[in-house]
Amino acid sequence: MLLINNLVKTFSTDAAPLLNNINLQVEQGQSVSIQGASGCGKSTLLSLIAGFDNVTSGLISVGGLQITPNATTHGQTNPELATPKPIKKSARKVQSKKALDNFRKNHLGIVFQSYNLFDCFNAWDNIAFTARLKGNYDSAFQRTLMQQLNISDLAKKPLNDLSGGEQQRCAIARALVHRPSLVLADEPTGNLDEATSEFVSALLFDICKTTNTSLIVVTHSSDVAALADKPMHLHQGKLLDAKHQPLLSV
């Protein structure tokens, strides 16, 4: 589903790379959690996957779609990883931005730490937004999703009347309602109390599992990270398997 091959990200030429030769493969329906110290590059990694930022080198591919068209590979290619299907060369320059927009619209669900719901919409319209944007709006599915997240009774409520936990559940619903193949969650429970955090994270992982959606969660919480199929740790620019680095995950 997601393939990252020798990813390098440097913010200035003379500085050490923030992300150095990252390799990752996520299967369909698989969940990955990424932990790490503040400033280690967790959110940057998510931004690169989402196509918000450009990689310095390396390749990222989601569902066979290469989202780093202009990147050059400096590092060695990991032979164990499958080769991504490149976008047609002639269409790259012209369609790169549009292709990224379409990629986000059609394949990606994002859960922001600050929820980032639209204050001009009520809960229902906020959630429905991505599905309507993609063109696969299904009110029955949305209703089911909202029931699962226990926010059915909030549908018509204005956003300002919702609590933080309720808003985050709405944000999760929005990230899933258009049936993306990959969900990126950046500190989804960072603004929530422990109990709500546990509840919301469990829901997020469960729904992704039941909908066969891949999930990458960036978190500081070990409890949340433990829910993932593949807990990872980002340390000094390297992405390591957390099961093999127990001390680092503390």
Place this chain on the structure above:
Amino acid sequence: MRAFNLTLFTLLAMAKKRPWEPLLIMLAIMLANAGLITVLLINEGASQGALLQSNSSVLSGQIIKPSDGQEGFTKNDYVRLRKAGFTSLIAMAERQVNVACGSDTTSSDSDSFDADTKSTLRIVGVDYQPLLGSAFSELTASLFNSTSTTNTAQNQLLSNAALIHPITSAKLACDDLLTIRTPTISPPIISTLATRTNETLQSQKLKKVVTTRIEQGIMLVAMSQFYSAGITEESTPLSGFVSVHTLTAEDISNIQTLLGNQVVLQSTSQQNETGSLPQSFKLNLWSMSALMGVVALFIVLNAINLMYRTRLPNIVRLRQLGIGQRELLIALYAELLCYCIVSIPAGMAIGFYAASALSPIISGTFSSLFNAVFINPDVNLLFLFALTLSITFVSLLLFAVVPVSQLTNALTPKRVKSVRTLSVRTASLCTAAAIAGLITIQQTVHNTGMALLFVAALLLLCCSLVLLWLPLLAKSLAVVAPKSWPVFHFVMANMHLLSGKTKLAVCAFFIALTANIGMNTMTDSFRSATEQWLDQRLYAPFYLYTNQPLSTISLPSNAQVTPLLRAQGTTTFQGKEVDRVSISSYPTHVSGREALVVDFAQPNAWKRFVEGRGVYINQQLAFALGISVGETLTLSNVTYHPQNNESQSVVKDKENVDDIQGAIDDIFTSPVTWTVLGVYPDYGNLNGQLLVPLPFFNRVDTASGDALFSGVIAIHSSSEYEITDTNTVNHSVSDSEGSTISHSPKNTVSNTAHESSVVTKSDIESALKLNTKEDAGQLFSQQELMALSLNTFDKTFVLTDGLNITTLLVAGIAFAVSLTVLTLGNAAQLSVLRALGVSQLKVKAVLFIQYLLLCIVTALLSVPCGIYLAYVFINLVNRYAFNWSYSLSINVQVIATSVGVSLLIISLVLLLPLGKLKPKIDLRQDTQL
């Protein structure tokens, strides 16, 4: 103090962090002050011009002229008089010259002295020496900025100068130098192009000095300059002696003895013809500037609100950290004061530049329309700065008190409240109540002040209604927007939110647009009413405007004439008195009847008018007296009209003024009582007027006819001339007296004669040139006069149109800038859109649509309000300020243009920030408080 300093420092740091918001405030303050300064300067220029114009002319007073049959005086006569002790007499000589700008006549070739670059002026040479000892010395010192007070120095300065009136200067449109062209052989006093075509010209260059102490149409030069370029005492003798002191009968007798000839003592007095039109001009300007001020105030408040909204979290932190409410309040006002101090000088500079740039236009408008003077005012910069700073800061103190207080009271950041939208029913009820209230208040308006207050109330109430309806309409749009277009739906829903955040900017834009629509509709109604009125009123194919006495005008044999005679008197009705009412003659023939447009009239009014049983009065007089049709007014103190200038002066030279007044008294046996038969529109005239049938004036003799002649004659072909009742009335002085207007010998004057030939313009011009030695005046065809009148009409509104558009522009820009600032504040949500896969172009496009829709909704709401405002302008403001009104005509094109221009301005202004807008896609978006 430490807390205050720290708070102010923090506030300024916040301003530095988000410079757009304070810049918007400063821009609004700057524009408001630029407008204020411009209007202040223009009004001050008009006032100072009026003040200067009220000063008497250098040549005013008594002038000794040679009696009939004598050519003039000699230098020896002058010397003899001065030696005999008449040192208050100043010799003067005059002739007519062609004047061009200094730069226009660098070539000595006479062909280059074409008709476009010259004007004919009366050049008056005076002996400056005796003038310098009088009050004139102060004038010369001020004219040349000379500290020298010696007569010699002043005389030297004046020796190469040509003094002219500002209006004359404006008409000449020259810079510093004037060139006078004089034929080398110049026996005639009047030299025209026709008489000197083959003559060589000598030019004199003189320094132009503008002063209101000189009459219009005159160029005052030193005697030495006058007698140069071949002009000698023999060819052009002295025309008279001006006396700076009043001469007695004994003095005249002594002068006659000394000169050995009879002299005529002529009194001159300067007419200040500024009337009240400049007052209306000033009122107009003040109204527009008040409008601009209100718009600017809304813009500033909007900017303050926007700034405080984004600052709230930081302000709350300041309060939470122990900064007191008082310190915070003072610091916030101190910050505003800083912005005022920085932006007011810039505004002043723009205002000065604008006033300076507008000066030629204003000067031209003043001289051509009002016959008044506009000068560049002399102002105290420091005083002006203090004044504008005080006005601006006090206004800010008063109007910003609510947002500042709210801000200083906040101890916790409260989330932005959702826009509360009333139901359509409630909004409709409120609107109905507001309209009913307005109509009720409208009935109580009975003077100009109340009318202007009503305009202000109307605008504010309309603003409230807009604030009521705008969210409703925005919400309706959000509801109907298809949800299958999620981005569009988002935009519509966001517009609903935006309508709450941009209240004040919407108000500013709404007021400016409403005023624009109101003013344009009013002007358009006025123009179409005037056009229709002129079309009907100008019944004759030709009109002659002349300064010649009526008795001396000759016209072709096939022309019939209707002169306009007029007197002036005082009208009274039920204790109300109106002075200086013009009593004008009106023809009683069919064309005249058809040309008379009336608002109200009695049955059989025309028949009774022809029979002399009543008069028509204009709207102005009807409103001023509060008189209606059928009621009776009293006329007294009738005299000849002071604006019958030139013919009047001719009469004064030759005839006894008392005889003329006696003749007028014979006609208007004082007091005269007349029934008002009808009320007619009389646009452009600020004074009262009543029409009496032309035959009413028939009893006057030639001299009195000349005195009553206004200088305007309507000319028909004989074949076009029809009468109402051939047996009962005569139609003009000439017809009844048979001698007032002379015709060619073979022509006979008859009302009933229908000659086959049609008079043409060239016929009339030929007759006028052949039979008169002097300038016979200007002949206009009906179409020319119509075009000229409408051109003059358009000129009148140039300035107010300019201010109006500027206000709209400022409001539009401020609105667009506000929206841009909000957009920047809303960047987080836009970034989410981008993060969710909406393309950059789509985000920009929908934002553009969103803002444009907000403007369109505001513009739609401003249309009915603008039309109502036009109605109020016409029926209340014009009614009480100028005593006239006319019917409101709603021109869709005019309204569409106003709306279209405003939307175009906003679209263009929006394109720039939207073009540069690049919402950053970032996972860590912060939502706004």
